[in-house]
Amino acid sequence: MNNRTKKKVIIGGLTAALLLSGGTLVSMAAHQKKSGQADATPVALKFDEKKVLKEDEKYSIKDFDFDIDPETFQITLRSKDHAFTFAGNEGATVANVKKSKDAISWDYPDKGIQVKVTKKDDHLEVEMTPQSDEVEEIDFPKIQGDTYYLPIGEGKSIPADNASWQSYFQENDTLDLNESFSMSFLSAVQDNTAATVVMEDNFNKELAEDTTTPTIDFQLKTSLNRFNRKDSQKYDIYLSDNDPVAVAKLYQKNRIENDQFTSLADKAKTTPEVSKLIGAPHIYFWQSRILTADEVKWQKLQKEDHQKLYQHVGDLLEQYSEDGRDEFDNAITALNNGEAYKYEKNTILTGLNTVLAYPDFYNAEVFPTLDKKDQEYLKKTKEDMPTEKRFAINKQLLKVELKDSTVALDQWGQSTSSDVIKDMKDSGINNSWIGLANWNEGLINPQFVQTAKKDGYLIGPYDSYQSIHETPSIDWNTAGFKNNTNVYNNKTIMKPSGEYVSGFLGKGRKVNQTLIGDEWQYRLKQTTSKEVPFNTWFLDTDAAGEIYNDFNPEHPTSMDEDVQARLKRADGLAKKGLVIGTETGNDYFNQGMVFAHGLETPVIAWSDPDMRENKESPYYVGGYAALGDGIPERYSKQVPVKDEYKATTIDPVYSLPLYKLVYNESVITTHHWEWDSYKIQDEVQNRRLKEYLYNVPPLVHLDAATWNERKQDLITNSKNWEAFQTSAINQEMTDFNYLTEDKLVQETNYGKDLSVIANFSDQAQTVNGETLQPHTALITNHGKQTVIENQ
Structure with a gap:
């Protein structure tokens, strides 16, 4: 379900993730020396196909x-x-x-x-x-x-x-x-x-x-x-x-006999940085602004005359933003009257950050000091998607206009982005996957991307090729294509009835994937560079089952051809050195993905009004908008799951590691981003047990505040997780058993010397002479035991 794109991707807007800045990179060598932290040794991935096939033979009658x-x-x-x-x-x-x-x-x-x-x-x-x-x-x-x-x-x-x-x-x-x-x-x-x-x-x-x-x-x-x-x-x-x-x-x-199984070891031959995913928590990092509240000197800002700037920002918001300019104008009036409080400051920052992505942010009357070279660059690229260069110019324009009402430009956004990454590394989190909701969030802050890569992490944006809008929106840039009019009119999918297949949320149309073979190259050229060195890429929906027969008489296309086009795109990106992830992880896309989000915990109750619409309900999962500079409630608010959905979604009694018994050495799978490891109230520990039982990395949403709040738990768990997955990833999941009649004590085995026993019950259980406390797991690795305790 392509609800990722339901998030706005406004730079500086309410739901964009990780608005980050450019600037000079702090020496990571010095930072690592200071902390005594070295990069983790890459895991040497291997897969013995003949051995696996021989073992599998014994199961058939x-x-x-x-x-x-x-x-x-x-x-x-x-x-x-x-x-x-x-x-x-x-x-x-x-x-x-x-x-x-x-x-x-x-x-x-x-x-x-x-x-x-x-x-x-x-x-x-x-x-x-x-x-x-x-x-x-x-x-x-x-x-x-x-x-x-x-x-x-x-x-x-x-x-x-x-x-x-x-x-x-x-x-x-x-x-x-x-x-x-x-x-x-x-x-x-x-x-x-x-x-x-x-x-x-x-x-x-x-x-x-x-x-x-x-x-x-x-x-x-x-x-x-x-x-x-x-x-x-x-x-x-x-x-x-x-x-x-x-x-x-x-x-x-x-699957192996029919050449429909590709191991992680083989994928790493194409993309060596696959090894950085082993032992890594998966983190969606949120910072919705490059210029944050703590970096503005509000009294000085109030005293300075910036009315031309404010008028210009209001005009841009009125032209491009769904929310328009009214709130921004009211907040500026309050600022001028000395009555700007938290809400008004938030609104002003949202407006200033948002317009940095707009193609006509530069205005000669508002910013008279821009040199001719940069003026020519902005004119030349006005109709193209934003690039790191454009953002660098726009940030500089804004800083010059705001003068000393803010801290230095190279400090914008860094305490809540790059500094968090450094702290994660210094704290012993060796590997991590860092996901951005939009590539602009990296382009506006190269320093953050550089810091993450220097620290050995994977970092990259969400991307989607599924939906196209007739009029591309700055706020939803993945739904705009090169030669957009031609793609919309001539390369979209038709039903047998002659109707076009609607895009996500009923907006626009779905694109025929076989006809946009060069789109990924175009986007990559616009979004990656030495300054913004993304090393992972998330392809929304490609493994979520949203594949189509196209009955358009001009370009009839089968589902198989649709899938092959997606696989070809993933292969092209992988050969560029990008570690490829996607939504869900359905195995027709086995050869195209290294990791997938959504297989372990899916989107729950998409159409239940108590969870999606009724804001007074205790089950309401939260909205997509963040009022401040943090994580939207949709991803941060803890909520219970209705009893009627538990059996079919999270109850361990009905869950089986079927996918991991097949693909443990091929695909790393975890939760859907809407249901991260902390999302479900009163189920955090049970889901952690299942993560170890099934070899499923934790998936979390973080910003600076949430990192500080959950830091100790994340550090402790990450150390256990890295040790566990490093051992589990190069072995088959060989067995799964219920150890009690009520099925609440379960065991998985990886190879001969690694096992996990999870006690999901409310009572202590004695297993193989060991007493396992309620809601704890026991990992035994070559005789060494580790207990995952109930927090």
């Missing part, structure tokens, strides 16, 4: 027989001690039935579908091929079980008779698998046997739940269109013990 009724398509697989039956449909006419020892084929003449079923070494392969252009849908398989293991997010164990999950599927009776499933399989359990259906992909597929039955059961539906009607749909069915580990490992084997 190979010695099985199968029975099929072609008329109903009921299938039964059985071995000596295991059996599983796929329910059939209503009887249909069949023709051309052909049987051999390990295969059977037939036609459905009325449906226009040909079927072939073949027993392979370790699975049953079902191949269904449309024979007519009239075929619109393939319904297979129909699957019923006592329990389901589904890749919803990280993974869920779903009892067929569970009331919470029945309610979930009543509200979501049809799931679009592109967006709902992180991997391309579904698995069900009957007695002691699991059957896992692996699909080539989730494209054009929906999972429908029969809400008329007393328990949960499913029908997979594949819709056919001009792009896939001539293709065979293949389903590989594996039989195993009732064990989610077996389910995940058989899927992993399938």
Whole structure:
């Protein structure tokens, strides 16, 4: 869900992150010498594909027989001690039935579908091929079980008779698998046997739940269109013990064998700085202004005559800003009358910072001292996106006009940005991923970006290529493209009806990714430089399932072509040395991403008015606007989760590490930015336990104030986290177990010598002779034990 772009990206505005300044970089060598802190030794990533495949083989039941009724398509697989039956449909006419020892084929003449079923070494392969252009849908398989293991997010164990999950599927009776499933399989359990259906992909597929039955059961539906009607749909069915580990490992084997698995070790060969992500907390850093309240000498500002400047700023706000100029003008009046208090100062600073991003900030009457060279530069680049050079000029113009009413220009914003990074490094946080909500936030403060990189951190902006606006907005710059009119009119996605697919929040249109192949190069050229050395890049939505068939007759495009264009862009960025992240982490994008945000904790209850609209509700998650220079409530306010959503989102009883059992050595996944590690009231410790249990890095929102507030907790946890992930990342997650009947004590294993036991219960538990206190975790690494205590 592309709600990242719901944040305004106004420089100096209410919800922009990290407005930072340029200036001379303080010597990091001196800063590290002073602290005695050296860069962390890079982790040497490795992956033994042959070993993994050999281990995965043991999970499949190979010695099985199968029975099929072609008329109903009921299938039964059985071995000596295991059996599983796929329910059939209503009887249909069949023709051309052909049987051999390990295969059977037939036609459905009325449906226009040909079927072939073949027993392979370790699975049953079902191949269904449309024979007519009239075929619109393939319904297979129909699957019923006592329990389901589904890749919803990280993974869920779903009892067929569970009331919470029945309610979930009543509200979501049809799931679009592109967006709902992180991997391309579904698995069900009957007695002691699991059957896992692996699909080539989730494209054009929906999972429908029969809400008329007393328990949960499913029908997979594949819709056919001009792009896939001539293709065979293949389903590989594996039989195993009732064990989610077996389910995940058989899927992993399938992905590796089909060249759909790329390890972190291989990704690091293209982008060596991948190693800086190991042991790193993921931090969205917020500083909405380059010029902050503490850097303004308000009495001097009141005495100086800046009316031309204030008039100019008001005019720009009226022209470009949704909020307009009224608040700013009123605040200036209050300042002139000696009545500027916290609210008025906040409004003035918001206005001054905001307009630094505007292309016509320079005005000869307001700023008469600008030299001709810089004047020519600003004229030449007026219609282009802001660059570091433009921001440097605009900041200098503002400083000259404000005179000694502010501190020196090279001090603007640094105490709440660069100084925080230095303190993090000095405190022992060796690696960190620093995310900015917009590239302008780095361009306006090169010193901050340089400091983060010098300290060995990854730092980079959010970017999106999904939506385009007919008239580009300065406040939403990722929705503006090079040659914007041409892209909007000729390169956007159309539905079969001829309507265009709307952009995020219903604004604008969605862009055909195959037609903007050079856009990333254009943006990169405008936003990265020696002065602004970004080394990571976040691609919104690319792995979130928002992929499309484009039925525009001028450029018909399939979902597969859409994905390949996204992967090509990610590869280009990676070859430029940027560590690539994206939203959610659905595995069709496995080759394109190193990390993903949103798989472990998704966006919760997007449409619940108590959480999204009713500001008086205790569940209201907060707005996107920050009234001051801090983190918006949407990301900082702690709120509880309604009981009705707990089972389907955060309850450990229903959670499974399916994704990590497959991709622990391939993709680093964590929470959605809307639900950081501290966001859920009374669940901070439980989520921390799960972070260690599943090898999920903490994700937090920070500004200077929040760093000071949570500093000790972040430092202590980061030291434990770095040691843990450095060991866990180069090993397979080999096992997962419930250690108590209530499933509240769980264990994961990484390789042979690393394990995590988490006690989510309210009682002390004795495990293997060790007493584990409530809501604590025990890490055992080569015999050394570390307790993650309840804070």
